[in-house]
Amino acid sequence: MSEMGWTAVESVLKPGRYFLQGDETFAEGAIAAGCNYFGGYPITPSSEIMERICSRFAELGEGRAFIQMEDEIASIASCVGASWAGAKAMTATSGPGLSLMLENLGYAIMTETPVVVVDVQRAGPSTGQATRPAQGDIMQARWGTHGDYQIIALSPWSVEEVYTETIRAFNLAERFRLPVILLTEEAVGHLRENVDIPSETRIYNRLRPHDREPPFGQAEVPPMPTFGQGHKLLVTGSTHDEWGYRRTSSAEAQETLVARLSTKVTNHLDEIIEVEERFCDEDELDILVIAFGFTARSAWRAVKTAREEGTRAGLLRLKTIWPFPEEAVRQLALRSRVVLVPEMNRGQILREVQRVAPQARGYNKTDGEVIVPEEIGQAIQEVMRS
Amino acid sequence: MKSSTKTEGLTESILSYIRPEVFPTPFCPGCGHGILLGAILRAIAELGWNMDEMLFVSGIGCAAWIPSPHFAADTLHVTHGRSIAFATGAKLFNPGLKVVIIGGDGDLASIGGNHLIHAARRNLNLTAICANNRIYGMTGGQVTPTTPLGIRTSTSPQGSSEPPFDLCRLVVGAGAAYVARYSAYHIRPLIRCLKKALTHEGFAFVEVLSPCPTQYGRRNKLPQPGELLQSMKEECVSFPRAEKMSEEELEGKMLIGEFVS
Numbered sequence: 001m002s003e004m005g006w007t008a009v010e011s012v013l014k015p016g017r018y019f020l021q022g023d024e025t026f027a028e029g030a031i032a033a034g035c036n037y038f039g040g041y042p043i044t045p046s047s048e049i050m051e052r053i054c055s056r057f058a059e060l061g062e063g064r065a066f067i068q069m070e071d072e073i074a075s076i077a078s079c080v081g082a083s084w085a086g087a088k089a090m091t092a093t094s095g096p097g098l099s100l101m102l103e104n105l106g107y108a109i110m111t112e113t114p115v116v117v118v119d120v121q122r123a124g125p126s127t128g129q130a131t132r133p134a135q136g137d138i139m140q141a142r143w144g145t146h147g148d149y150q151i152i153a154l155s156p157w158s159v160e161e162v163y164t165e166t167i168r169a170f171n172l173a174e175r176f177r178l179p180v181i182l183l184t185e186e187a188v189g190h191l192r193e194n195v196d197i198p199s200e201t202r203i204y205n206r207l208r209p210h211d212r213e214p215p216f217g218q219a220e221v222p223p224m225p226t227f228g229q230g231h232k233l234l235v236t237g238s239t240h241d242e243w244g245y246r247r248t249s250s251a252e253a254q255e256t257l258v259a260r261l262s263t264k265v266t267n268h269l270d271e272i273i274e275v276e277e278r279f280c281d282e283d284e285l286d287i288l289v290i291a292f293g294f295t296a297r298s299a300w301r302a303v304k305t306a307r308e309e310g311t312r313a314g315l316l317r318l319k320t321i322w323p324f325p326e327e328a329v330r331q332l333a334l335r336s337r338v339v340l341v342p343e344m345n346r347g348q349i350l351r352e353v354q355r356v357a358p359q360a361r362g363y364n365k366t367d368g369e370v371i372v373p374e375e376i377g378q379a380i381q382e383v384m385r386s
Numbered sequence: 387m388k389s390s391t392k393t394e395g396l397t398e399s400i401l402s403y404i405r406p407e408v409f410p411t412p413f414c415p416g417c418g419h420g421i422l423l424g425a426i427l428r429a430i431a432e433l434g435w436n437m438d439e440m441l442f443v444s445g446i447g448c449a450a451w452i453p454s455p456h457f458a459a460d461t462l463h464v465t466h467g468r469s470i471a472f473a474t475g476a477k478l479f480n481p482g483l484k485v486v487i488i489g490g491d492g493d494l495a496s497i498g499g500n501h502l503i504h505a506a507r508r509n510l511n512l513t514a515i516c517a518n519n520r521i522y523g524m525t526g527g528q529v530t531p532t533t534p535l536g537i538r539t540s541t542s543p544q545g546s547s548e549p550p551f552d553l554c555r556l557v558v559g560a561g562a563a564y565v566a567r568y569s570a571y572h573i574r575p576l577i578r579c580l581k582k583a584l585t586h587e588g589f590a591f592v593e594v595l596s597p598c599p600t601q602y603g604r605r606n607k608l609p610q611p612g613e614l615l616q617s618m619k620e621e622c623v624s625f626p627r628a629e630k631m632s633e634e635e636l637e638g639k640m641l642i643g644e645f646v647s
Contacts, residue, residue, distance in 0.1 A: 037479050065478040069471065070504040077468045078475030081443070084462060085476040085483065107465050227460045227476060228483045230438040232405075234455050236463035245455055246463075 002205045015199040022159050022189040023048035026118050029166025030090050031056055032201045036064040037087035039078035041071055044130040045186040046120035049092035072097035076104045079115045086226040092118035095137050105179055106145030107237045114173035118182045120189040123368040132368030133186035138348040141181045142322050148258055150265035153181040153322040155292040159193035171204040177221050183321055187294040187370050217242025220264045273320045275328045280314035287380055288336035290353055292318040295342050295371050302376035326356045333357030338383050342376050400427035403437055405458045412451055416611025418570035418596030422517050423452045429580035440484045443473040448524050449490035449517035467497030470505045473512055487514040491532040492522045495553055506560035509588040519598035527601030538605040553593045554645045563588025565645040569595035571619040
């Protein structure tokens, strides 16, 4: 059995520079993190992830299992089953598929099952535009499944970061025993860039019980046993006590469990939230641009241009989307005259920003095209004038 | 492997397979699921299997409670209809696990119907047991895809007007390796059949007609558990007997025995 907790392992890919596609790199990052189970269903623009995993598992051999399931509901279900059998499991999809996965995503939350879900966002709602990018699944990722819970969602802005954030997604899933969503866009999924693969990868393997330790309680993140090892596990999506017995009429069991599902995340925001600040160290900013994913690439270009023109502009890039980095936003917004949030949706992150920075304004686009630097440049000028 | 024990058939032979703290079971008086619970455990006892190597996966509904929490083994109690998909992942990653799926007709044949036929087609080494009471028991007695024509339910008060699935024929058509049907009445043949299903290579499917006096019987003039079980017995016809019966005589009968073995 693999070592528990943090450990450094040799990278699976030979160290060096690779020219890779975003989708392919989700597969490589997953393999580097120790992913050994993938259950998926074809959907544009994420299918390349499944295809790459399928052929790479075959190359790498023994101890890995790949399956194409009959739909997305079954895909994530099989991942949860595999995770309890000891696997590091992943599935990949796009908006319509994520919609189908949501009930079982909630099951993974309730049963505290590590699993990684990649959502390569395309233009919606519904079938929308399958080959066009969007950032419209932000709230679906956060609140899509019913009930009260915390979830982790990450957003890489480059192919290199697809690699590192996929590893981080697995580590967070194992560390906190929950599903982690990698929110990316078609534009990143189909982007080709250089990726530098290091010789070592730092990974986290879930903690296993030493003796008889309750799998669902006492500890903030309880150790997770594995099927087939004599634990006689009771795993259920119903409200349960620390040993997994259904407690469907106990107010105390419900409150204890639901509270812990949230606090095990909110008590550790420092471990989960990552943002990047660029040109944000001045005492006062004329404008702060807050962006994530592909849009942050254009925002970065636009911020540089604005600075060349004499505007004190800064960029706050959100790598962690959920839990929302509200403290970082609040602190920077306090020092910024204007805040602009460009995104490929009609204001899903903007409203989160406005909770802590009411002056924030949005630049929103939902035509299935990426936001280019000139648009953000123009939006900067407009919000500065107003 | 031991083939028999001193207590074979007696309750003592299976008590160690049940978590002691779970009694009484939640099943209604006269429910067939308790009989099936016993039959499954007796089959395992007669095979001499170690419950620590077994995983029981179940969805939502009365039948899903047969293994969870009763069985002293690993149990995975999942979302409605999806038990086979969860089981597929666990089995695929750890082929050493002996994985058994238990569910009702609503769970496995209605909301989970797609997973059922794909599991049969895929033919992984899984055993699925369908406790078919032909009604949604837990949610108040609604019609299911296996409710016979004319049967009254809370959503077919005039009698069901939709033809039911013949689950065994459906799963045979989808490619399962072992398919059989018995009722809760046919306890010894059922245990023999469960042993074969558990040890068979490929996807094995056992349908067990299970009486539900509370939701099914009371709406259909069979409120007494004994009468309902008796009517189930009379409804069932074995393959050799069926061969000697005319088409009219077979009308409304359920074939029991092995469809594929």
